[in-house]
Amino acid sequence: MNAPDAYRPLLPQVAQRHVPDSLIEQLQAHFGARCSTGLAVREQHGRDESSFDVPPPAAVVFVQSTEEVAEVVRLAAAHAVPIIPFGVGSSLEGHLLAVQGGISIDMNGMNRVLAVNPEDLTVTVQPGVTRKQLNDEIRATGLFFPIDPGAVASIGGMTATRASGTNAVRYGTMRENVLALEVVTAAGEVIRTGTRARKSSAGYDLTRLFVGSEGTLGVITAITLRIYPLPEAISAAICSFPSIEAAVRTTIQIIQMGVPIARVELIDRHSVRAVNRHSGLALREEPLLLMEFHGSPAGVEEQAQTVQQIARDFDGRDFEWALTPEERTRLWTARHNAYFAGVQSRPGCRVITTDVCVPISRLADCLLESVDEAEASGIPYFLVGHVGDGNFHFGYLIDPASSTERETAEALNHRLVERALRLDGTCTGEHGVGLHKMDFLESEAGEGAVAVMRTLKRALDPLNIMNPGKVFRL
Numbered sequence: 001m002n003a004p005d006a007y008r009p010l011l012p013q014v015a016q017r018h019v020p021d022s023l024i025e026q027l028q029a030h031f032g033a034r035c036s037t038g039l040a041v042r043e044q045h046g047r048d049e050s051s052f053d054v055p056p057p058a059a060v061v062f063v064q065s066t067e068e069v070a071e072v073v074r075l076a077a078a079h080a081v082p083i084i085p086f087g088v089g090s091s092l093e094g095h096l097l098a099v100q101g102g103i104s105i106d107m108n109g110m111n112r113v114l115a116v117n118p119e120d121l122t123v124t125v126q127p128g129v130t131r132k133q134l135n136d137e138i139r140a141t142g143l144f145f146p147i148d149p150g151a152v153a154s155i156g157g158m159t160a161t162r163a164s165g166t167n168a169v170r171y172g173t174m175r176e177n178v179l180a181l182e183v184v185t186a187a188g189e190v191i192r193t194g195t196r197a198r199k200s201s202a203g204y205d206l207t208r209l210f211v212g213s214e215g216t217l218g219v220i221t222a223i224t225l226r227i228y229p230l231p232e233a234i235s236a237a238i239c240s241f242p243s244i245e246a247a248v249r250t251t252i253q254i255i256q257m258g259v260p261i262a263r264v265e266l267i268d269r270h271s272v273r274a275v276n277r278h279s280g281l282a283l284r285e286e287p288l289l290l291m292e293f294h295g296s297p298a299g300v301e302e303q304a305q306t307v308q309q310i311a312r313d314f315d316g317r318d319f320e321w322a323l324t325p326e327e328r329t330r331l332w333t334a335r336h337n338a339y340f341a342g343v344q345s346r347p348g349c350r351v352i353t354t355d356v357c358v359p360i361s362r363l364a365d366c367l368l369e370s371v372d373e374a375e376a377s378g379i380p381y382f383l384v385g386h387v388g389d390g391n392f393h394f395g396y397l398i399d400p401a402s403s404t405e406r407e408t409a410e411a412l413n414h415r416l417v418e419r420a421l422r423l424d425g426t427c428t429g430e431h432g433v434g435l436h437k438m439d440f441l442e443s444e445a446g447e448g449a450v451a452v453m454r455t456l457k458r459a460l461d462p463l464n465i466m467n468p469g470k471v472f473r474l
Helices: 021-034 039-044 066-078 133-139 156-160 206-208 244-256 269-279 298-314 327-337 338-342 360-377 403-422 439-446 446-461
Strands: 059-064 083-086 105-106 113-117 124-125 176-182 188-192 220-224 233-240 261-265 288-295 317-322 350-357 380-387 392-399
Touching: 021 059, 039 059, 066 105, 066 176, 066 220, 066 288, 083 220, 105 156, 113 133, 124 133, 124 176, 133 156, 156 220, 156 233, 188 206, 233 298, 233 327, 244 261, 244 288, 244 360, 261 269, 261 439, 269 327, 269 338, 269 380, 288 298, 288 327, 298 317, 317 327, 338 350, 338 380, 338 392, 350 403, 360 380, 360 392, 360 403, 392 403, 403 439, 439 446
Parallel strands: 059 105, 083 105
Antiparallel strands: 113 124, 124 220, 176 188, 176 220, 233 288, 233 317, 261 288, 261 380, 350 392, 380 392
């Protein structure tokens, strides 16, 4: 399989910007040992879960407050040096890579829950708080934060990439669940967007502008979120199917019938096999749906009965319930480990990951054709999907020494994205654009829309120091 004519090198050929010694000295004078130029530290902050190899940043600053973030930005701006915010390093599209050099700001020291307002169903956190930490801290209130991208991601990173995950079919994405932000701009100024009120008609919606901006417009230093009452009853189930098509048709029917299912995840046979080995499970090695139902006991029972009947209509079998928290945790942990299980299934490989999202009515058309192409390519792969909202992910497992395998995987990705766009979908449902999908963003949004994005970027970041080289080319 040859790469299409439109295939281009993945990394833009942009020179690393000079980071003067005087800037490093200023940072070390201000932050002491919390400004590191050690190679191991820089390399840790110069890679994520993508397959790209890029030189690390010149230094890493470990910040602990909004004021410290602002100080780093002001010092860097004085030298026109790039700034790259760093959460936990779980992004998949090269968001954290210092493609033009610069300073990495490690946000993990900003990890406090600042305010919990259970009466209003809101919480305000610093960006280094992880979703698991947040839920641990608010569990006693009977509330929870539902956005679950799988990885132990930080709330700041989830906000910057507009993450979603397994619960999005019921609770939405970060876009719907972020109410307000505190942001350090490229000039080192601290601004606040939004309020804790559920709605507003006051001025431009700056909160939505920064959510999903991937660190290219400012550094997010506080986030106010919606939180939700813990469901009175929760049950989970797995159901195997004779084919991916049967599983997908079942999902489409569930959504179109208006069943308020909380999660519905597709795992293909390759992923099931890898998960069995990785997590010590004995799931039937066929395509399966992993589902979860939230609500009152009667409501959950009604949802489950409806879904079980739909699954039977499409030859679903081995419908197995997980009613206790321990059983549910076991299943969802296995699902969340599917990426790492897939990586381990081919020792020494690198993963070309991609995700698209299409209208639910076009899910079968997009997914089945993409599976056929992946099977015909000979490249090992795994497939998982948040199919309840039309979003799915391929992981192509390539030999890092084989340029042929990389080109084949990128060609598969290229055709997958083209197919999704043709079906009125998007090039990325939740991973973000980063480095990998800049060309696809132009195909999806059009030159005019991307030109507007560039205008916003230049207005808010005239020196192009905020995570440069991501989302689109300047």
